[in-house]
Amino acid sequence: MAGKVPGLFYPLKKSKIVKIKSFEDACKALKIPSDIPSFPVETGAAAFYQLEIIARALNGDWKPDWNDSDQYKYYPWFDFRGSRFVFFGVYFRYSYSGLGSRLCYKGEKTAEYAAETFIGLYEKMLHPAAAEDDFSDLL
Numbered sequence: 001m002a003g004k005v006p007g008l009f010y011p012l013k014k015s016k017i018v019k020i021k022s023f024e025d026a027c028k029a030l031k032i033p034s035d036i037p038s039f040p041v042e043t044g045a046a047a048f049y050q051l052e053i054i055a056r057a058l059n060g061d062w063k064p065d066w067n068d069s070d071q072y073k074y075y076p077w078f079d080f081r082g083s084r085f086v087f088f089g090v091y092f093r094y095s096y097s098g099l100g101s102r103l104c105y106k107g108e109k110t111a112e113y114a115a116e117t118f119i120g121l122y123e124k125m126l127h128p129a130a131a132e133d134d135f136s137d138l139l
Contacts, residue, residue: 026058
């Protein structure tokens with residue numbers, strides 16, 4: 001890409017992010033069925049599955065190249081504040097993956113949007129007590 005500095009975030013077209021507000025929106029963008037396979041609820045796998053689809057839709061044609069140590073890969077970071085699960089910030093790595101390579105994003109703003117919009121899914125995937133709660137909104 002001529003004129004673009006490697007490693008810097010270049011935002012998605014605004015309409016792309018605005019259209020992905022739910023798992024169903026992500027499935028429509030990717031032209032795939034929105035059926036969720038059966039998973040054991042206690043594992044948080046249903047939430048991970050949905051987040052993987054959402055990440056694919058938000059990232060568009062971009063795919064992380066794990067052989068390119070100069071390519072930034074952004075991922076949201078969460079924390080517990082008292083008993084609350086909160087979005088803490090966005091971090092990037094060149095080729096490291098602490099959360100799973102399928103849940104990284106091509107830019108900081110995209111990762112932030114995903115974290116803030118889909119924090120409930122992240123909590124169900126990452127927080128054991130949340131995974132034991134009612135999953136009816138996911139299934």
